[in-house]
Amino acid sequence: MTLERCKLRRSIPILNDLDGYLYQDIKRVFVFGRDSDCVIFITRNDNVYSYGRNNCGCLGIGEGDELIVEPRKIQRLCGRKIVEFSAGRNHILARSKNGKIFACGSNEFGQLGIYGSESINIPIQIGALQNEHIIGIACGAFHSLALTKRGLLFGWGFNFWGQLGLGDNHNRFMPTLLQQLQRENIVEIACGQHHSVALSRSGHLFTWGHNAYGQLGIGERLNYRNIPTKVIDGDNFIIKQVTCGQNHVLAVSVDGQLLGFGSNYYGQLGTGSRRNEFAPVPLCSVIHH
Structure with a gap:
């Protein structure tokens, strides 16, 4: 073995x-x-x-x-x-x-x-x-x-x-x-428990569904949104990969930056606190040297 x-x-x-x-x-x-x-x-x-x-x-x-x-x-x-x-x-x-x-x-x-x-x-x-x-x-x-x-x-x-x-x-x-x-020419999709995420070829993230914990990353404290909405500050970074937890999202930009938003009750965003994030926050660099 x-x-x-x-x-x-x-x-x-x-x-x-x-x-x-x-x-x-x-x-x-x-x-x-x-x-x-x-x-x-x-x-x-x-x-x-x-x-x-x-x-x-x-x-x-x-x-x-x-x-x-x-x-x-x-x-x-x-x-x-x-x-x-x-x-x-x-x-x-x-x-x-x-x-x-x-x-x-x-x-x-x-x-x-x-x-x-x-x-x-x-x-x-x-x-x-x-x-x-x-x-x-x-x-x-x-x-x-x-x-x-x-x-x-x-x-x-x-x-x-x-x-x-x-x-x-x-x-x-x-x-x-x-x-x-x-x-939008979507190239990647992911789902949390009750929310959805789509990544376009141009590197933009779209989210929709449940938002009680900020897992849509739209910067608003809406309970939900039933149409795809571009993640806030989406023009400031180009995303190449995305994944979802139950009520949070992690994304990697083309320059190797890891970003996260949504539920952070268990520290799943790695921000050093347990505060939920309603907009993407930089977490760390994932560039491998």
């Missing part, structure tokens, strides 16, 4: 449940859940396995048991060259190399992108996007986003806080185009 794999097992205890032979065959691992209690991994021969917490059948193995204690194949995804997973509270999206999306788990709010509120325990392809080549996916707690090769952004699912960016607060059971961002 390589040093890197030993470190991986120590940092993610649930991986200790894997037998040695199967562990050595892993090509890529995805760990989800607040307690890192949901695991999906892909092997070198393109088989896909999952185990752990299985709320609403989100592990995609066709079983309804709440806890799967050993790896099971996700038969529907084996051999499909899956390259990305994203997980919400009780649902999971998978993206294949050829740009197709599969979904399973809870559909209570439409987060699977299909009609009906029944949970699904076997991944299904989202038919409404079958003519699009998807290059990115992101899940909030109960909503989903998909980014196309053309730079278009679709959203669906829970929308109480306007996290779909459609100008209203109605849930969507089918992928719906965010028309306001059509001309």
Whole structure:
């Protein structure tokens, strides 16, 4: 076993449940859940396995048991060259190399992108996007986003806080185009619990959804915003990468500056205080010399 794999097992205890032979065959691992209690991994021969917490059948193995204690194949995804997973509270999206999306788990709010509120325990392809080549996916707690090769952004699912960016607060059971961002040429997306972030090719950040902790970075103490809004002071820095925590955002600029905004109750912004930040604050340089 390589040093890197030993470190991986120590940092993610649930991986200790894997037998040695199967562990050595892993090509890529995805760990989800607040307690890192949901695991999906892909092997070198393109088989896909999952185990752990299985709320609403989100592990995609066709079983309804709440806890799967050993790896099971996700038969529907084996051999499909899956390259990305994203997980919400009780649902999971998978993206294949050829740009197709599969979904399973809870559909209570439409987060699977299909009609009906029944949970699904076997991944299904989202038919409404079958003519699009998807290059990115992101899940909030109960909503989903998909980014196309053309730079278009679709959203669906829970929308109480306007996290779909459609100008209203109605849930969507089918992928719906965010028309306001059509001309922005979006290249990267991310979701927090109830907010969403999009990065344009020009390096600008757009945010929408819940804002009680300042996680939209717009400098205003609004409870939410249901349309994409450019992050305050966005013209003063060009962003190349962005990611979300539950209620905060971190972004890296092209000159290597790390910026953050949103909830800071646990010190997750690294500012030296626990004060929430409603606008981006410089944190440190991440340039590697």
